[in-house]
Structures are given as C-alpha cells and as structure tokens.
Amino acid sequence: KKYVYFFGGGKADGKAEMKNLLGGKGANLAEMVNLGIPVPPGFTITTEVCTLYYKNNKKYPKELKPQVDAAMAKIEKIMNKKFGDPNNPLLVSVRSGARSSMPGMMETVLNIGLTTKTIPGLVKKTNNERFVYDAYRRLLMMYSDVVMEKAAGIEPKEGEGIRQKLEHAMDAMKKQKGYKSDTDLTVDDLKILCDEFKAIIKHTLGKEFPDDPWEQLWGGIGAVFQSWMGKRAVSYRKIEKIPDDWGTAVNVQSMVFGNTGDNSGTGVAFTRNPATGEDVFYGEWLPNAQGEDVVAGIRTPYPVNKAGKTADTQHLPSLEESMPHLYKQLFAIQKKLERHYRDMQDIEFTIEDGRLWMLQTRVGKRNPQAAIRMAVEMAKQRLISKDEAILRVKPEQLDILLHPSVAPVAEKKATVLAKGLPAGPGGATGRIVFTADDAEAWAKRGEKVILVRNETSPEDVHGMHAAEAILTAKGGMTSHAALVARGWGKCCIVGCSELNIDVHRKEIRVNGKVLREGDWITLNGTAGRVYEGQLDLLPADPDKNLWYKELMKWVDNVRTLRVRTNADTPEDAAVARNFGAEGIGLCRTEHMFFGPDRIKAMREMILSDTVDERKRALAKLLPFQKNDFIGIFKVMAGLPVTIRLLDPPLHEFLPHTDNELHELANEMGVSFEKLDAKNKSLYEFNPMLGHRGCRLGITYPEIYEMQAQAIMEAACELAKEKVKVIPEIMIPLVGHVNELQKMRDIVVNTADKVQQEYKVKVPYTVGTMIELPRACVTADEIAHVADFYSFGTNDLTQTVYGLSRDDAGRFLPFYIENGLLKDDPFITIDQNGVGILMQMAVDKGRKVKRDLKMGICGEHGGEPKSIEFCHKIGLNYVSCSPYRVPIARFAAAQARL
Ligand code: ADP
Numbered sequence: 093k094k095y096v097y098f099f100g101g102g103k104a105d106g107k108a109e110m111k112n113l114l115g116g117k118g119a120n121l122a123e124m125v126n127l128g129i130p131v132p133p134g135f136t137i138t139t140e141v142c143t144l145y146y147k148n149n150k151k152y153p154k155e156l157k158p159q160v161d162a163a164m165a166k167i168e169k170i171m172n173k174k175f176g177d178p179n180n181p182l183l184v185s186v187r188s189g190a191r192s193s194m195p196g197m198m199e200t201v202l203n204i205g206l207t208t209k210t211i212p213g214l215v216k217k218t219n220n221e222r223f224v225y226d227a228y229r230r231l232l233m234m235y236s237d238v239v240m241e242k243a244a245g246i247e248p249k250e251g252e253g254i255r256q257k258l259e260h261a262m263d264a265m266k267k268q269k270g271y272k273s274d275t276d277l278t279v280d281d282l283k284i285l286c287d288e289f290k291a292i293i294k295h296t297l298g299k300e301f302p303d304d305p306w307e308q309l310w311g312g313i314g315a316v317f318q319s320w321m322g323k324r325a326v327s328y329r330k331i332e333k334i335p336d337d338w339g340t341a342v343n344v345q346s347m348v349f350g351n352t353g354d355n356s357g358t359g360v361a362f363t364r365n366p367a368t369g370e371d372v373f374y375g376e377w378l379p380n381a382q383g384e385d386v387v388a389g390i391r392t393p394y395p396v397n398k399a400g401k402t403a404d405t406q407h408l409p410s411l412e413e414s415m416p417h418l419y420k421q422l423f424a425i426q427k428k429l430e431r432h433y434r435d436m437q438d439i440e441f442t443i444e445d446g447r448l449w450m451l452q453t454r455v456g457k458r459n460p461q462a463a464i465r466m467a468v469e470m471a472k473q474r475l476i477s478k479d480e481a482i483l484r485v486k487p488e489q490l491d492i493l494l495h496p497s498v499a500p501v502a503e504k505k506a507t508v509l510a511k512g513l514p515a516g517p518g519g520a521t522g523r524i525v526f527t528a529d530d531a532e533a534w535a536k537r538g539e540k541v542i543l544v545r546n547e548t549s550p551e552d553v554h555g556m557h558a559a560e561a562i563l564t565a566k567g568g569m570t571s572h573a574a575l576v577a578r579g580w581g582k583c584c585i586v587g588c589s590e591l592n593i594d595v596h597r598k599e600i601r602v603n604g605k606v607l608r609e610g611d612w613i614t615l616n617g618t619a620g621r622v623y624e625g626q627l628d629l630l631p632a633d634p635d636k637n638l639w640y641k642e643l644m645k646w647v648d649n650v651r652t653l654r655v656r657t658n659a660d661t662p663e664d665a666a667v668a669r670n671f672g673a674e675g676i677g678l679c680r681t682e683h684m685f686f687g688p689d690r691i692k693a694m695r696e697m698i699l700s701d702t703v704d705e706r707k708r709a710l711a712k713l714l715p716f717q718k719n720d721f722i723g724i725f726k727v728m729a730g731l732p733v734t735i736r737l738l739d740p741p742l743h744e745f746l747p748h749t750d751n752e753l754h755e756l757a758n759e760m761g762v763s764f765e766k767l768d769a770k771n772k773s774l775y776e777f778n779p780m781l782g783h784r785g786c787r788l789g790i791t792y793p794e795i796y797e798m799q800a801q802a803i804m805e806a807a808c809e810l811a812k813e814k815v816k817v818i819p820e821i822m823i824p825l826v827g828h829v830n831e832l833q834k835m836r837d838i839v840v841n842t843a844d845k846v847q848q849e850y851k852v853k854v855p856y857t858v859g860t861m862i863e864l865p866r867a868c869v870t871a872d873e874i875a876h877v878a879d880f881y882s883f884g885t886n887d888l889t890q891t892v893y894g895l896s897r898d899d900a901g902r903f904l905p906f907y908i909e910n911g912l913l914k915d916d917p918f919i920t921i922d923q924n925g926v927g928i929l930m931q932m933a934v935d936k937g938r939k940v941k942r943d944l945k946m947g948i949c950g951e952h953g954g955e956p957k958s959i960e961f962c963h964k965i966g967l968n969y970v971s972c973s974p975y976r977v978p979i980a981r982f983a984a985a986q987a988r989l
C-alpha cells in the first residue's frame with residue numbers, strides 16, 4: 093500500500109485533485125511540480141496514515157518506514173546532499189497539511205537535521221557560520237515548542253511555555269548587548285544562545301533536545317499527527333463540522349534558505365489584490381530572511397513590486413527593483429498558477445542565492461468586495477464562465493455592500509463593550525435613548541440615536557424607525573426587534589445580556605461601566621459587537637459598484653425563481669424595488685392598525701359589543717388603510733402585491749395599562765369596569781394558537797370586509813388613473829378548506845361591490861397562507877378554493893415542531909451547541925420535517941391546479957440554503973425583507989447552477 097507520495101525533480105506522484113489523500117498543501121506542491129515550477133523536492137505522507145495511526149493505538153503501518161526511507165533517499169539524490177551527513181547535510185521541513193488549512197494544527201518545523209555533528213559540515217559548505225547558528229536557533233525554538241511540548245500534551249501555565257522562556261532568553265541577550273533586532277546577534281551570541289536554549293529545554297521539559305536527525309524527523313511527523321487531536325483543532329472541527337476521520341497529511345520537504353545573505357529572501361504574494369480585487373500582482377518580501385519572518389511581523393516587509401508601494405513604503409526596496417530577473421520569473425509563475433487554477437492564488441516563495449523556489453500555492457482568501465470584482469473580471473477575461481463567477485461569491489458576501497459598516501481600521505483600535513446576537517447587519521453610531529418617543533423626538537431634532545431597550549413591541553416601531561440602530565438586552569434572532577430591523581435593513585443587536593438597563597434612571601450598566609442617555613455608542617450589527625463612542629462608518633452604495641451591477645445582471649439571467657419582498661409601507665416597497673424586488677410577497681396589515689390615531693379605533697372595534705358598533709369603529713380605519721394601499725400599489729405599479737388580511741391575536745392591540753383603559757372608556761362613553769371586564773375576557777392562554785388569523789375573520793367578518801373594501805377601493809381608484817395594480821388577497825392561518833371558502837366569499841362579494849361602484853374591473857386573486865400542518869396535508873382540498881399559496885414558514889415551523897419561537901431561546905441554542913440540531917429551524921428550513929410537508933403541499937396543490945402559483949413569505953425566504961430548497965420543490969417565488977432582495981436573487985441563481 094502506498095503511503096508516501098513523492099514530488100520533485102520535475103515529476104510528482106500526486107496532483108491537485110488528490111486533496112483528500114494528500115491534504116491541500118501536498119496536493120498543490122505536487123501539482124506545481126507537474127507544471128514544471130521549481131519546488132524543493134519532498135514527499136507527502138497521506139491522510140490515511142493519520143487515520144490508521146489513531147485506529148491502531150498510535151502506531152504507524154509497517155510499510156511507512158521503508159517508504160519514508162526510500163523517499164528521503166530520493167530527495168538526497170536530487171539535492172546531492174545526505175540527511176545527517178557531517179560533511180554535506182540535507183535539512184528538511186516538516187509541514188502539516190489538512191484538506192483545508194486549520195487553526196490549531198501543528199505549525200511547520202524548519203531546519204530539521206541540524207545536529208552537533210552536521211553543524212560544522214554545513215558551516216564549511218556554506219561558509220556562513222552565522223546563518224547556520226541562526227537556523228539552529230530557530231530549530232530549537234520551533235521543535236521544542238510544537239514537538240516536545242504541544243504534541244506531548246504538556247500544558248504549561250499561561251506565559252510559561254517553552255517558547256516564551258526561549259524568547260525571554262533571547263530578549264535578555266539582546267538587551268544586555270544593546271541590540272534592537274534579531275539580525276544584530278553575532279555568531280558568538282547565537283552560539284551561546286543555542287547552548288542556553290538547550291539547557292532551558294532540558295530543565296523545563298525534562299528531556300534532552302534530540303541530537304539525532306532521524307529522531308528529529310520522526311518526532312516532527314508524530315507531532316503533526318498528534319496535533320490533529322489537539323484541543324484547538326478538535327474544537328475547530330466541531331464548529332466547522334469537519335469529520336475527525338479526514339485526518340491530516342504530513343509534508344517533508346528539502347529546505348531552501350532565504351537567510352543565507354543579501355542574495356536570498358522570502359515572501360508571500362497574491363495573484364490579485366485580496367483587499368480590492370484589482371487585477372495586479374500583490375505581495376510582500378524580505379531579503380535575508382527565513383519562512384515565517386514575513387508573516388510573523390518580526391520585521392516590516394517590503395512590497396514585492398513598484399505597483400504595491402504606498403506613501404509609507406515608497407522608500408523600501410521592492411523585489412522588482414532589487415532582483416529584477418527573479419521578479420520576472422516570479423511574475424510569470426504566478427500568472428501561470430492563476431491561469432491553471434483559474435482563481436486567485438496565495439503563494440509562498442523563497443530565493444536562495446539567486447535561485448527562486450515555490451513553497452506553497454492555494455486559493456487565496458479575499459474580502460467580499462474583492463470577491464465580487466475578481467469574479468466579474470475573471471469572467472470577462474474568460475478565465476471562468478459567467479456561471480462560475482456567480483458561484484464564486486457567497487450570497488452573504490453581498491451584504492456588506494448593502495449596509496454602511498464600521499470601518500475596520502477604527503474597529504480594530506476600539507475595545508468591545510458588550511456582545512450580542514447580530515440581528516441586523518451593518519454598522520451604526522448614535523446617542524443612547526431609552527424610549528421610542530425619545531428616539532422620535534431626538535431624531536426630529538436631527539440627532540442620531542440608538543434605541544436601547546430590554547425588548548421592543550409593536551408600539552415602539554415609530555421610535556425604532558427613527559433610530560439609526562436598535563440594541564436590546566433580551567430576545568433572540570426572531571424577536572420583534574430583530575424582525576423589524578431586518579425588514580428595514582437596519583443595524584440591530586439583540587440578546588445583549590451583559591447590558592443592565594435601568595429605564596427610569598436612563599442608565600446602562602455594563603461590565604463595570606455606566607452609560608447614560610445621550611452617550612455615543614457604535615454597533616457592528618454584522619458581528620454583534622457594541623462599542624463605546626463614535627467609530628467611523630463606511631457608506632453603502634451598491635449601485636456605485638460596477639462589478640456588482642454587472643454580476644447582478646448575470647444573476648437575473650440565470651435564475652428562474654422570482655424574488656419578491658415583504659413590505660408594509662411605500663418606503664420599504666421603494667427600497668425593495670430599487671434592490672430588484674419583483675413584487676410584494678407579504679404586505680402585513682397589522683402594522684396599519686398601530687398608528688396613534690388608528691390604535692384607538694382598533695381598540696374600540698375590539699371592545700365593542702355589537703356588530704354596529706364594530707362597523708362604526710372600522711369605518712374610521714377604512715380611509716387609513718385605503719391610503720396605505722394606494723401608496724404601496726403606486727410604488728409597485730405593474731407588479732403583484734400580496735396583502736395578508738389581519739393575522740395577530742387581538743389582545744396584541746389591547747390597552748395594557750389602567751390609564752389607557754380609562755382614556756378609552758371616556759372616549760367610547762362606557763364605564764371603565766365594563767371595558768376592563770371585556771378586556772380581561774379576551775385573555776388567552778396560548779395566543780399563538782388562539783383567536784388569530786382567519787379565525788378573526790370568521791368571528792368578526794366585518795374586519796375582513798373592511799380590509800377587502802380598502803384594498804379594492806385603492807385598486808379601483810388607481811386603475812382609473814391607469815396605474816396597473818395587481819392585488820393578491822391572502823387569508824392567514826387556514827387549517828380547513830371551509831375557513832378559506834367562507835373568507836373567500838366575503839372578499840369576492842366585497843370586491844364585486846366595489847368594482848360595480850367604481851365601474852372598473854381590477855383583476856385580483858384570493859389565496860391563502862400555508863402555515864399549518866393541516867393545510868399542508870389537505871392542500872388538494874384547499875387548492876379548489878385558492879388562487880395561490882404562500883408558505884408561512886415561521887408559523888409552519890412552530891406548529892410542525894410544536895415549538896414556540898418566542899420561548900425557544902431558552903433551549904434551542906443548547907440544541908445547536910450540542911449538535912442535536914445542525915441548524916436553527918427558524919433560520920434555515922428544516923428540510924426533513926417542515927420541508928417534507930411543504931413538498932407535500934406543493935404536490936397536492938399542483939395536482940388540482942397545475943399552474944397554482946406558490947411562494948414563501950416566512951423569514952426563510954431570504955436565507956440562501958432555504959432559497960435553494962424552495963427552488964428545488966418548485967416554488968415560483970420567494971419573498972424576503974427589502975435589504976435581502978439582492979442576496980435572494982443571488983441565491984436563486986446559485987440554486988439553479
Ligand atoms: P503555514 O501553512 O502556516 O504557512 P507552512 O508549512 O507553509 O506553514 O510553512 C511556514 C513557513 O515556512 C512558510 O513561510 C514557508 O514558506 C516556510 N517553509 C516551509 N517549508 C520550507 C522549506 N522546505 N524551505 C524553506 N522554507 C520553508
């Protein structure tokens with residue numbers, strides 16, 4: 093069985109496609125060799141060995157040792173050096189290499205093979221004593237740290253690890269001699285230091301530093317495998333859901349030295365700028381340095397080329413200037429690599445005495461703006477297809493373009509005040525206020541405010557709207573604050589439990605600090621971080637981004653799934669239309685009952701005893717609603733608008749305080765006692781499953797009648813002005829076909845009447861939400877009376893799971909942390925449960941009406957994984973909050989590819 097894959101001398105056993113077996117690093121080293129790129133020879137021990145190692149009680153398979161010996165002999169032959177040879181020693185590095193790079197894995201150990209026997213030979217050979225002892229010093233540091241301490245499972249106290257002890261010793265030496273930089277250390281200094289290091293290692297770890305090259309090599313190999321089960325690696329895998337049995341590979345590679353003098357150096361580069369995406373070769377290098385010096389920031393690195401110079405680095409020598417010949421070669425190689433891999437590459441190189449070697453290539457990480465620009469430009473350069481360009485960007489990466497964000501530079505310098513759940517992305521800064529009314533009043537004066545509350549309710553919406561951002565101490569990702577904020581694309585952090593809010597004293601106590609009304613804070617809603625003070629923000633303006641615009645054009649050509657928006661006001665509708673919404677999938681009407689003038693009429697209506705009284709109260713609401721609809725229809729001219737009739741439990745509209753009740757009693761001319769009794773009689777044990785949705789329409793048909801009238805009057809009025817209006821009237825919470833039939837009759841009768849009155853025809857449809865399990869199961873019966881379906885997956889998830897979303901915060905996070913559930917079903921559709929019912933409803937519905945229009949209007953409609961699912965089961969559209977429309981368009985395209 094082959095456990096060792098060789099690369100070097102122009103040929104490799106492996107290739108890029110073998111990442112699973114060889115790890116990312118090994119597979120790409122092999123690929124580079126096959127491409128004729130200069131790579132120091134070496135070999136990869138497969139991930140299989142790692143798996144076997146753990147299966148067999150930490151023993152290697154028998155075949156491994158002879159295969160390693162043979163591969164070492166091959167390296168020796170190519171390099172014309174011998175491992176452990178006192179006259180002409182070969183040195184190697186041992187590098188870990190999982191399928192994708194993983195924090196917590198063993199870092200690299202360089203210069204393996206240096207011993208008291210090989211040192212003199214190498215000194216003679218290189219005629220550079222300082223270089224050799226510098227290399228030895230590094231070997232002692234790296235090896236004792238990662239092999240002798242970490243891999244052995246020794247857990248030193250904070251700050252007392254072997255690495256720190258050795259660094260202390262080195263610092264002490266530098267201080268004593270008055271040196272500034274590591275490079276000031278002389279040969280004699282280094283010699284003394286190495287002896288000191290060995291003594292400290294022996295003393296601290298109770299073990300001699302191995303002076304045998306083979307012991308060093310196997311120690312290094314073992315340490316890589318050990319690190320696979322290291323604490324940090326294991327917990328990282330848990331979070332990223334990477335299985336333990338993937339294993340890691342080990343790469344052993346002949347050393348090349350960037351630290352032999354001024355004709356040598358080392359660097360890291362990207363084939364395109366990873367921050368901006370601009371198509372220019374970008375990188376950093378250092379002359380006379382080894383491996384990690386560039387990354388570790390021991391010395392400030394120089395730009396690789398003239399193009400990469402900034403005002404700050406203008407005076408530093410670029411590789412392009414210092415070694416033009418080698419720069420040219422490097423430039424050609426990076427071009428070749430990018431063409432070959434058809435993506436931006438992140439590369440490592442080392443120059444030894446004027447000779448260039450490549451040490452690593454991999455697909456480079458990039459920030460979201462860069463990802464978009466690169467994808468578009470690569471497609472235009474025909475490096476990739478347009479479809480591939482679409483797949484290169486994660487839908488969530490668009491988010492950053494759609495909201496202002498906290499400037500990373502400012503954020504890096506600031507200290508986090510508190511952390512919460514990132515409910516509404518983007519950044520915001522403003523002054524603290526504690527009530528919705530204050531928020532509104534301050535905002536009117538032109539102040540930027542952030543509304544800070546324990547939680548929010550529908551009565552706070554005016555203040556939430558006026559605020560730059562919302563911060564709550566309680567509640568989860570689906571709390572009122574989160575939902576409303578997301579709908580507006582507003583920055584919002586919820587569940588920030590470290591905040592102690594005292595509304596009366598207008599104070600927040602948090603981690604030993606006191607913040608008062610009017611103090612500035614800044615929120616990073618994308619990460620859920622709160623800062624004290626006013627941090628810089630970067631503006632959002634996606635339309636200025638030409639690459640984004642281009643990419644979205646391609647996206648719209650690819651996708652078949654339509655994207656609508658959830659919007660209750662003309663302003664929201666306008667934002668969404670700008671973002672490319674193709675209609676409204678959910679216009680909630682309950683918000684229309686909450687304005688200061690309206691809520692009174694609404695309460696009157698609820699607390700009335702007779703139909704006549706109710707009708708009188710409703711008549712007051714009619715003009716408001718009609719006006720709202722006119723505004724929305726105008727913005728959405730030519731596009732469908734789905735309006736849901738009143739849905740929430742009645743008690744949400746009721747007065748909460750005796751004061752409010754008194755006031756209302758006065759106005760209605762009834763006694764406080766009577767009103768109070770009525771109010772109490774409406775109490776429900778479980779409002780979520782109580783008197784709500786179409787059950788309201790069934791018992792108080794006047795409500796739906798009024799709403800249908802308002803909708804149709806608005807539509808007819810606009811139709812006369814030649815505005816194209818496409819109303820779709822939606823009945824919520826239907827569980828039985830009879831409910832829908834009854835409500836449909838009311839709507840149709842009312843609509844007919846209005847149309848006769850206005851003497852104009854407006855085509856309208858009447859459909860239903862599918863949000864109860866029974867509706868899914870009987871979707872065929874319901875299809876006979878419905879013109880369309882809209883899946884309300886929030887309620888459907890609650891009812892299928894028997895899980896109240898307002899109470900789930902107490903235990904659902906525990907489920908997810910402990911791996912009982914992979915995802916929160918309120919964020920991503922539970923495909924195996926809720927999803928099966930959806931599929932069933934789609935099939936049953938379409939059996940009755942082949943072209944039955946179906947969509948989704950739950951929160952899931954803006955979540956990429958759920959969107960993919962909606963595409964798969966054949967929905968016609970998804971509907972999501974305005975600021976998620978571009979993301980949904982994007983995800984819809986990706987779902988098709
Ligand atoms: P990481 O994945 O953390 O970057 P690497 O295995 O790539 O770890 O190695 C760390 C550093 O050591 C890199 O700068 C790399 O170029 C350098 N390095 C690794 N192997 C060799 C080698 N054989 N010769 C010279 N430098 C090396």
Ligand code: MG
Pocket residue numbers: 440452
């Ligand atoms: Mg590397």
Ligand code: MG
Pocket residue numbers: 739824825863884886887
């Ligand atoms: Mg619902």
